[in-house]
Structures are given as C-alpha cells and as structure tokens.
Amino acid sequence: MKREPPQSIADYGPLFFPAGMLLIFFVVPFGTMIAVSFFQRQEGGFYTPAFVFSNYERFLTAFFGGVLGFSLMLAVTVAICCVVLALPFTYLLSRLTRRLQVIWLVGLLSVLSLSEVIIGFAWSTLLSRTAGLSNLLVKIGLLEQPVALFPSFGAVLTGMVYQALPYTILVLYPAIVRLDPTLMEAARTLGSSPIRAFFNVLVPALRNTIMATLIMVFIFALGSYLLPQILGRPQHWTLSVLITDQAIYQSNMPFAAAMAVFLVLVTLGLVALTLLIGRKGEKA
Amino acid sequence: MSGLVLNNVTKQFGAFTAVDNVHLSVPHGTFVCLLGPSGCGKTTLLRMIAGLEDPTNGTILLDGADITDVPTHKRNLGMVFQSLALFPHLSVGENIAYSLRIRGASREEQKKRVDELLTLIHLPGYGDRPVSKLSGGQRQRVAIARALALSPKIFLLDEPLSALDAKLREAMQVELRQLQQKLGITTIVVTHDQREAMTMADTVVVMNGGHIRQAASPIEIYRKPADTFVADFIGSTNLIETQVDSSGAATILGHRVQGIVLPAGAQKATISVRPEDVHLTAPGNGAIDGTVTFVRDLGGTIETFVEAGGQQIIAVSTPRERPEVTAGQAVGIALSPDVCVVLKQ
DSSP, rough: OOOOOOOOGGGGHHHHHHHHIIIIIIHHHHHHHHHHHEEEOOTTTOEOOOOHHHHHHHHOSSSHHHHHHHHHHHHHHHHHHHHHHHHHHHHHHHHOOOOHHHHHHHHHHHHHHHHHHHHHHHHHHHTTTTTSSSHHHHTSSSSSOOOOOOSSSSHHHHHHHHHHHHHEEEEEHHHHSSEEEEEEEHHTTOOOOHHHHIIIIHHTTTHHHHHHHHHHHHHHHTTSSSSHHHHOOOOGHHHHHHHHHHIIIIOOOHHHHHHHHHHHHHHHHHHHHHHHHHHHHHHO | OEEEEEEEEEETTTTTEEEEEEEEOOTTTEEEEEEOTTTHHHHHHHHHHSSSSOEEEEEETTTEEEEEOOOOGGSSSSEOOOOOOOOOTTHHHHHHHHHHHHTTTTTHHHHHHHHHHHHHHHHHHOTSSSSGGOOOOHHHHHHHHHHHTTTSEEEEEEEHHHHHHHTHHHHHHHHHHHHHHHTTTTEEEESSSSHHHHHSSEEEEEETTTTEEEEEOOHHEEEEOOOOOHHSSSOOEEEEEEEEESSSOEEEEEEEEOOOOOOOOOOOOEEEGGGGGGGGEESSSTTTTEEEEEEEESSOOEEEEEEEEEEEEEEEEOOGGGOOOOOOOOEEEEEOGGOOOOOBB
C-alpha cells in the first residue's frame, strides 16, 4: 500500500501530541542541561548564567578520562555478557512448551520489579565472606576458607548483568520466537551439528536483533550508578556515580551537567559508529 | 537389502498416534510420493526418515545399516522444506555451498560445485544474488540445489511445490521428475496433491490415519485402488454397493452383472468404477436402467449425471464419443466386469 505524503499542516495533526510531550519532557530539560553546563558555578552555592567552557576544561583530565573509559568498558562488557548468556538461554526457552515459556517469562518479569538497591544489597550478601556463596564452596571442599568476593570488579559486573539480563531476554525473545524453526533443521540436514548450526545460522540470521540488543543493554548499563557504589571500590565507580556526586553532594550543577552532556555525546557517537559498521557489513 | 527400509515404524505424540506401524521399502533410485490428506502422518514419516523426529517404535535401515539413532547431520541426506528454509543472511551461492563449507571443502571446490548446481537448476550466474531478490520458483530451485550439494543418498522433499502458483507447480513437477531421473537419486516427496504424485512418482504411497493404505505404481493405484479411501482420494470415482442375491450372483443397482467376484463369504461389497469407464447406451438390452439428471459440458470432457437404482452415477466422455442425451432422458448404463474394482471393506 502506498501512502499519500501529508498535504497540509492538518495532516500532521496526529503528531502534535507526541511531539509536544517530547518537547516538554525531553528537549526542554536536555536544553536546560546543555545551557547549565556552560554556566558559572558559585563557590559553595548555586550557579549564575554565563557562557564559560571551564566545566568542560575541568573534565579534560586524565582522571575523568579514565573514569569515562572505565564506564564505557564496563557497559560494553555488561552488554556482551548479557547477550552471550541470553542468546542460548532464549533459544532454548523458545523451544519449550508454551506453558513453561510463560512461567519462565513471568519469573524474569518479577526480577525486573526488584529495585537496584535490593539487587545491590542482595548480591553484597551473597558475595560476602560471612554469609556468601564461598561458604558453600568450602562445604563441598573446593575452597579452604570463605573469602569475600566483593567489593570487586567481578561483583559489579555480576550485579549489573543480573539486573540487565531480563531486559536482554525480553528483547531477544520475540525475534527468536518468530525465527523460522526449519532454518535450524535445514542446517542439520545439511550436515551441521546443532551447536554449529546455532553459530552459523541462528546468530547470523539474528544479526540485527543482536546488534540492537547490544546497544540497548550498553545504554542501560551506562546509566547504572548504584551498583558500582554498593558492589565496587572507588576505582570501579562509573561516570554516572561522579555525576551524581557532583550534582547532589558537591552542589556543582554546571560541572555535573557538562559531564552528562559529554556522556550523551560519546554514547551517541558510539551507537552511530556501531550502526555504520553494521550497515557496511550488510552491504558487503 | 539396499535402499531405504522402514520396519514397524510408529510415532506417538502423547496419546496421539501420528504414524502407526508402517512398513515401507524404497529401492535405490526410485521416486516415492507420500500422499494423503493433512494430518495423515506423511510429514511425520518424512521427518523420521530425516532424523528430525525419533520413532517411538521400529527401525529405519539404509543399505542394511540401522540409522534409527544416527543424528540428522550424520545421515547424508538432502531435504527441501515446505518453507524452503533458505538462509536469509547468505547469498544464493553461499546457501548452496553451506553443506560443503561445513564439510571443510576448499573455496575452489565450493565454487566449482556451486557453478555445477546452478547450471543444473537453470540459474547460471545467480551465485552472488541475495536470496531475497529471487522469485518463488527460483528460490525453490535454490533450495533443491542446496539439498543436492553433497550428492546425498536420499533426497527428501516436504510439500516442496505448495507455495507456487498452479502453472509453475505443474512445470516444476515435470522438472523435478526429470532431475531425479538424471541423477538417479532415491527421492521421497510428501504431497497432498494427487496430480503431483501421479506426475512424478514411481511408487505412490497413500496414507490415512497414520496407516499406509496402498503403495503401488500411480497407474495401479488409479486402476486398482485397494479400498474405498484410496479409490475416493485418487481421482473421482463412482462407489457402488454390490449385493449377492439368492442365487449367489453379484447384483449392481438391481441388475445382475456377470463376472464380478466378491471376496469369499462376503454378502456385499463396494465396487469402484471410474467415470470414464461408465458407458451410456440405449435403455434395455441388459443394461442398467437410469435417467439423466444433468449434463455438464466442459468442452474437453462431458460429465453426465445419471440416476440409477437410487444412486447417482457419473459418466465422463470425450467430445468424440459424446452421448447425445439431455436431462430427463432414459438411458442404459453398460458396465463391463473388468472396470468394476471390488474394494476391501
């Protein structure tokens, strides 16, 4: 069906409401933040309108650069871990009976209802020396004595993957369910073992979905600021933690805004780059 | 024995028996069509041969070796799926070369074989095209080429032509049969289209309710159907009840017909008479009396509906032997005993 292009302004009518909402709740606040990022900070207080680059200059140090790098690395690692875990899981899930699928999906949804704080403290208990999982390993004789597994990078990663995994599965699920099951059967009749078929048929056929999921989890993980504080050491803190710290505890809104704007720009740049590479790969 | 043999194969899904104790032997190089209505177990049977379903009972032998527990990817077979299942992320050539790549064939080998197969399916030079840019018939051919890439021992096709329009389907039936004869490959096709089965098969296996009702050559299935299901499912037919009268001779529609032999001890039976074997004559002279109720003149064939003995009999004739009758006219039906096939109950 070919649609007529809109003729008059009235034809754009249905767009007015969402456009207005987007303007009020996204464009205006984001614009305000961009403006604030150029404002002059008042020592020990608020800020005054100005147009200075000092907030951005302060950001261009090895320390903040390092934190930015760590944040991006952590988000990428979380995204990759989530997709690597969720892909086979979701594929196996899609082959279960309808009933079992519903039970699993409800269980996953219930994980989504947990707040980040609860997830953080639950994992800090599970990974602690006194009451944690290492006690079980001692019981079955794999460890000499219980160890504290947190605070550490592994603990931060575990908590964040746990938090993001249900989202990952729920995003992958519709695409995997819609995939023609005979594709995998065809691969098997052509001499491919089920595991090989998973990698050379299912994964490439879901390429675009996997790419979109990676980007979604990456952005989701980039905003996490509680789990790194609960489960990590200061060197595992992400840029989001520093932004919160500057905005709330140091009352330095202009600097926090500058960091936030910078983070958004870097994120957009990376997503654009990923999409560009994806499109090139498709043409080849 | 060589070829494919199914022994007592049964498949149950929960309480439902999809395939019930099937015996079938397929000699090398034959073309077999599994024919039946939907839900008759033909696709399940094919999937068991492919190893995509495990039989609940029974064994499958290939050239004397038991392959019942051999996983699909080690069975050396080619299969064309109803959905075709072409890999959307690969080009035509890459799709065809998939099985070769899995076997670790060199790039030159792959290219050589792909070119060979593209020529075989009349699509030379299509190797680099994306699958999404092909027409239905072309995809069909690519799926066939992909399944044949490793020169498999058995070639399985699950309703391969059902997605094509009627004209293309008829052409592909002939093409598929010619290809099979050229390659001499053992081929098993699942279909619910009896024309398709008649066109292609050496042996037609008619299935219903998980059972094989008859397995024979197309012409034998047509001429000598084993039971009422087969007679009715293949082509159109007149099913007529026959009784034995007091003197022990068979009567059809109240008339005694010499030469029809019912199974020993049977008091009645159903016989099948193909419409083209029903000849209309003048009434009397020992013919069965009837009245014409309707004449359907289709140009190429003429169908005459005759009411006789409380039953409707259809006679089909060609324009050359056109019976000059009109509705309401009294006619005689001449049945020679050799066209009356006595069916199993």
